[in-house]
Amino acid sequence: MIELVNVKKVFNAGNPSEFSALNSVNLRIAENQVTVLKGPSGSGKTTLLSIVGCMSRPSAGRVKLQGREITSLPERFLTDIRRKTFGFIFQQPNLIKGISVLDNVMLPAYPLGEKRSHLKIKAMNGLSELNIANKAASKVEWLSGGEAQRASIVRALINDPHIIIADEPTAHLDTKLSYRFMEIIEKFKAEGKTVIITSHDPLVYESSMVDRVVNLRDGQIEG
Numbered sequence: 001m002i003e004l005v006n007v008k009k010v011f012n013a014g015n016p017s018e019f020s021a022l023n024s025v026n027l028r029i030a031e032n033q034v035t036v037l038k039g040p041s042g043s044g045k046t047t048l049l050s051i052v053g054c055m056s057r058p059s060a061g062r063v064k065l066q067g068r069e070i071t072s073l074p075e076r077f078l079t080d081i082r083r084k085t086f087g088f089i090f091q092q093p094n095l096i097k098g099i100s101v102l103d104n105v106m107l108p109a110y111p112l113g114e115k116r117s118h119l120k121i122k123a124m125n126g127l128s129e130l131n132i133a134n135k136a137a138s139k140v141e142w143l144s145g146g147e148a149q150r151a152s153i154v155r156a157l158i159n160d161p162h163i164i165i166a167d168e169p170t171a172h173l174d175t176k177l178s179y180r181f182m183e184i185i186e187k188f189k190a191e192g193k194t195v196i197i198t199s200h201d202p203l204v205y206e207s208s209m210v211d212r213v214v215n216l217r218d219g220q221i222e223g
C-alpha cells in the first residue's frame with residue numbers, strides 16, 4: 001500500500017511566483033487495484049503522481065510505501081526504489097532517438113545487471129505481446145505514435161515492476177488504441193499489479209477495470 005499523509009507541494013517557495021500545487025493531501029492507495037487520479041487541468045494530478053512514484057519529494061508531509069517511510073530517504077535509495085518498484089508510462093513516449101526499439105526497451109534494466117541474453121528474451125516477449133516485435137530493430141523515429149506508446153509500455157515493464165504509474169496514457173492514442181491500453185491495464189491487474197493513472201479521459205476513468213477514482217481540485221482531494 002502507498003500512503004500519503006498531509007502531503008504538500010510548493011513550487012518556487014519564497015519567490016513572487018510561489019505556488020501551492022498540493023495542499024494537505026491524505027490518500028491511501030490499495031495494492032492490486034486500479035486507481036485513477038482525475039481532475040481539471042492544473043489540479044495537481046501529475047504533481048501527485050510524481051510524488052507517489054518517488055520522482056519528486058513533497059515540501060511537507062510523509063509518503064509511505066508498503067509501510068516504509070520513504071520521504072526522507074537519500075536520493076540514491078529513492079533511485080533504487082524507483083527502478084525496482086515502479087514502471088512509468090508517460091503521455092509522451094520519451095524514447096531515445098538514434099537507437100533501436102529493442103535497445104530502448106532494455107535500457108532501464110542495465111543498472112540491475114541482468115544478463116543481456118535473458119534481457120533480450122524478456123524484451124522480445126514484451127514486444128510480441130504488444131504486437132510490435134517486428135519493429136524491434138527499427139529506430140524509434142520510424143515508429144507511429146501508437147507503436148511508440150506501446151514500446152514505452154514494454155520499457156516500463158522490463159524490470160517487472162509491482163506498481164505501474166501512467167500519466168495521461170491515452171492522451172495521444174485514438175479510441176481503438178485507448179481500449180487496447182485498458183486491456184493491458186486489465187492484464188496488469190490480473191497479474192496482481194497496482195496501477196495508478198492520471199486521466200481526464202472518460203474512456204479511462206469510466207472503465208469497469210477501474211476500482212477507484214480520486215478527484216482532485218486545486219491541489220486537494222474532493223469528497
Ligand SMILES: Nc1ncnc2c1ncn2[C@@H]1O[C@H](COP(=O)(O)OP(=O)(O)OP(=O)(O)O)[C@@H](O)[C@H]1O
Nearest residue numbers: 011012019021039040041042043044045046047048
Ligand atoms: N515545476 C513547477 N514550477 C512551478 N509550478 C509548477 C511546476 N510544476 C507544476 N506546477 C504548477 O502546479 C499546478 C499543478 O500542475 P500539475 O501538472 O500537477 O497539474 P495537472 O492536474 O497534472 O494538469 P494537466 O491535466 O494539465 O496535466 C499547475 O498550476 C502548474 O502550473
